[in-house]
Amino acid sequence: MPVYSMTGYANSVAHPPKAEDGSSTPQASVSVELRSVNGRFLDLSMRMPEELRGLEPQLRELIAARFKRGKIELRINSQREAEGALPQPQPEQLNRLASLEAKVLTWLPKAAPLSVHEALNWCKSGAAAPAHLDSATLEAAQACVDGLAESREREGEKLVAILTERIGRLRELADEAEPLLPAVVQRQQQRFLERWQEALKTSGANASVPQDALQERALNEAAAFAIRIDVAEELGRLRAHLEELTRLLKKGGELGKRLDFLIQELHREANTLGSKSAALELTNISVEMKVAIEQMREQVQNIE
CATH class of the missing domain: 1.20.120 (Four Helix Bundle (Hemerythrin (Met), subunit A))
Structure with a gap:
């Protein structure tokens, strides 16, 4: 088996599927980036559009199945094509927004009315991602995980x-x-023995212990010292x-x-x-x- 580093980088882009007539659908493409550095455990952080937050459990499971350690950062960006760049407000969204605005103006008559840009942003935040965008995100994430594994292997x-x-x-x-x-x-x-000999000569005349016993002790101490x-x-x-x-x-x-x-x-x-x-x-x-x-x-x- 290869040895994996915890440092690596990979990116991947998934394009929208083609329509049956061969034309490109005016929807979104997805780019995914994975950055990895060393860490004691698997530490995963994610940055993605709110419309894709529902995929977070699947993405975590996908990454955790491949990597066991490292601090990994996942970044997802979606880019919409010209016709699909703006959200398509639904009637129920607009009705709800008009009702809320009227209620606010009742209590705060000096409040500024909503602009078209603010209304579109509100509709966008409440909209779910297109079905093809989910599959494109998972496709790009899988390719990115494979790329990061190869990078960490190298x-x-x-x-x-x-x-x-x-x-x-x-x-x-x-x-x-x-x-x-x-x-x-x-x-x-x-x-060590030389120092013992000098010590024995210095104290030899006054020693109460026989010279042979002192010599034997010196040898034992020298052996113990050698072991140490x-x-x-x-x-x-x-x-x-x-x-x-x-x-x-x-x-x-x-x-x-x-x-x-x-x-x-x-x-x-x-x-x-x-x-x-x-x-x-x-x-x-x-x-x-x-x-x-x-x-x-x-x-x-x-x-x-």
Whole structure:
């Protein structure tokens, strides 16, 4: 399955159907736009003409069936052709409007009478969309949803390429760190023993504990110290997380939240590597790892 980004854009236009004689019906065409950015959940907002508000439940269902995460904005515009550009007032609408105007003038005799433009707007707001306009809107919305899915898939391919490159860099850093571990542990252990030896010489004459016992304790402490600064386990877990990231990216699908969790675990291991580091070389590697992981986190935030 492909990996989808939560960033994308698509638009679509549905034209009015042709009449049986081949001529175009003087009604409306519809344009639909979908814009998508990253979000923790599916957050859908809609901007559309009032005459199409009745389609909102169907449009929400259409989008939710295709996308699970992201902040998505739907914009719908209808354009009427010349003959159908103005609303066609119905007699009952005009009668109702005249009755309301007369009632207002009874109470407010100085009120200005309604203009033709105001009357047409009132009739338009109360009119239902033509039947063909509903079908044209749903047709354009379906095409737009398909286009947005393709856009998010293309963007997802780019994100996978970036993440794969960063995963390779983290593996290189882990490979650089691994040969350093035995030498670092041995060097720090030797320093630890040297300091113990100096302490033993300083207090040797007045010590009530036998010299052999102190020497054995020094060796035990040195071994414990070596265990504390050994980061082989952290590197092993880091490699395991990188393998899981690679597997998920190859598998595809809805994996943004799982990737985000693995990025947190990678950051934890890199932090531990830095805090336990007893050599400048390992500290520098830890810093580079954190930079690469932070770059990955920014990209993962955009994956569905």
